Amino acid sequence: MRQWPDLTGQRFGMLVVTAQAESTATGQRRWVCRCDCGNERIVMGSNLKRGTTVSCGCKRYKNLEGQKIGKLTVIGRSDKYGSRGKRKTQLWECKCECGAITYKATDTLTNPDISMCQDCANKYAASKARANAGFKDGTQLTKIVDMTPTAANTSGVRGVYYEKKINKWRARLRFKGKTMSFGTFTRFEDAVFARKEAEKIYFGEFLEANGLELKEYNEE
Numbered sequence: 068m069r070q071w072p073d074l075t076g077q078r079f080g081m082l083v084v085t086a087q088a089e090s091t092a093t094g095q096r097r098w099v100c101r102c103d104c105g106n107e108r109i110v111m112g113s114n115l116k117r118g119t120t121v122s123c124g125c126k127r128y129k130n131l132e133g134q135k136i137g138k139l140t141v142i143g144r145s146d147k148y149g150s151r152g153k154r155k156t157q158l159w160e161c162k163c164e165c166g167a168i169t170y171k172a173t174d175t176l177t178n179p180d181i182s183m184c185q186d187c188a189n190k191y192a193a194s195k196a197r198a199n200a201g202f203k204d205g206t207q208l209t210k211i212v213d214m215t216p217t218a219a220n221t222s223g224v225r226g227v228y229y230e231k232k233i234n235k236w237r238a239r240l241r242f243k244g245k246t247m248s249f250g251t252f253t254r255f256e257d258a259v260f261a262r263k264e265a266e267k268i269y270f271g272e273f274l275e276a277n278g279l280e281l282k283e284y285n286e287e
């Protein structure tokens with residue numbers, strides 16, 4: 068009978084043998100190993116010595132170092148761990164496009180939709196929510212696409228207001244959070260014309276860029 072050495076305390080890759088485990092039915096010796104990632108695993112002695120098993124399984128993940136995924140560039144493996152159910156998973160140290168350092172597990176890192184730091188993820192979620200509400204760059208698309216005057220507007224044309232003080236019509240346009248004036252006019256029609264021209268200039272390009280068309284509001 069061949070004399071097997073006691074492997075307790077020995078290191079094989081990321082594994083350190085902590086105790087002997089029950090041998091297999093065919094008498095092959097097995098060892099309890101603690102992986103550097105914190106997981107425990109029972110490994111056959113032959114696999115340890117041949118170098119077939121070098122971790123609890125966490126090392127099977129491909130090395131993502133230097134890769135750019137989503138907004139993140141992988142710096143390397145960190146000494147931080149996250150949990151995936153009962154398992155622990157080593158986290159990658161990553162640098163976000165915004166400059167922030169963040170730690171990601173392989174599964175979240177390799178998903179380009181969420182491959183970003185928490186700050187960027189929050190901004191992304193907020194911009195998505197705004198997009199769903201019809202906002203883009205601070206302008207609500209659903210509002211500018213439909214030019215029907217609001218209830219508060221008395222002229223019948225959006226962006227055209229009568230200014231009692233000066234006895235004139237004013238053409239205004241709100242775009243990307245800013246209200247711009249396009250002059251005051253004695254004739255209502257002139258103010259409407261100014262507003263329509265402003266719409267073409269400011270909204271036309273903007274809507275085109277977003278694949279939308281301006282619905283003309285007909286006041287006649």
Ligand SMILES: [Zn+2]
Pocket residue numbers: 081102103104105106122123124125126
């Ligand atoms: Zn491991």
Ligand SMILES: [Zn+2]
Pocket residue numbers: 138163164165166167183184185186187188
């Ligand atoms: Zn970021």
